[in-house]
Amino acid sequence: MGAPSLGPCRGCGADMLWVATVNGKMQPLDPEPDAAEGSVIVVAADVEVEGQEEPVHRLALAASYLTEKGRQKAAQANVRLYTPHHMTCPKNQDRRFNRGG
Numbered sequence: 001m002g003a004p005s006l007g008p009c010r011g012c013g014a015d016m017l018w019v020a021t022v023n024g025k026m027q028p029l030d031p032e033p034d035a036a037e038g039s040v041i042v043v044a045a046d047v048e049v050e051g052q053e054e055p056v057h058r059l060a061l062a063a064s065y066l067t068e069k070g071r072q073k074a075a076q077a078n079v080r081l082y083t084p085h086h087m088t089c090p091k092n093q094d095r096r097f098n099r100g101g
Contacts, residue, residue: 004042004061006031011091017082019063027063029082037088038081041066041074 004019009028016028019042029040040063063082066074074081086092 009085009089009091012089014085014089016085019061022062022064028085029063030085030088033080034083035075035081038083039066039071040064040082040084041070041079042082 004017006015007018007028008014009016015031017031018026018028021027027040029042042061042063044061066081071081
């Protein structure tokens with residue numbers, strides 16, 4: 001898992017926060033937390049760094065989707081929730097991840 005980074009959306013140009021999911025795939029998020037609409041929690045995860053003679057562990061950030069019940073509990077606990085960028089991107093209808101329509 002790489003470190004979170006900021007990068008522009010190719011569709012709309014807005015800043016996105018790129019964070020690896022707990023499965024190792026990169027997830028673009030809106031960079032500002034959104035308690036009302038957020039469905040992704042960013043947590044610290046212990047990861048093993050490959051390519052070392054001996055196992056090396058480091059702390060990394062990972063994104064994980066929450067169920068509605070989990071989202072409600074996180075909001076009550078004032079945990080920062082983030083919104084996947086494809087949910088707010090004005091160019092979403094042009095993107096491959098739009099499964100509707």
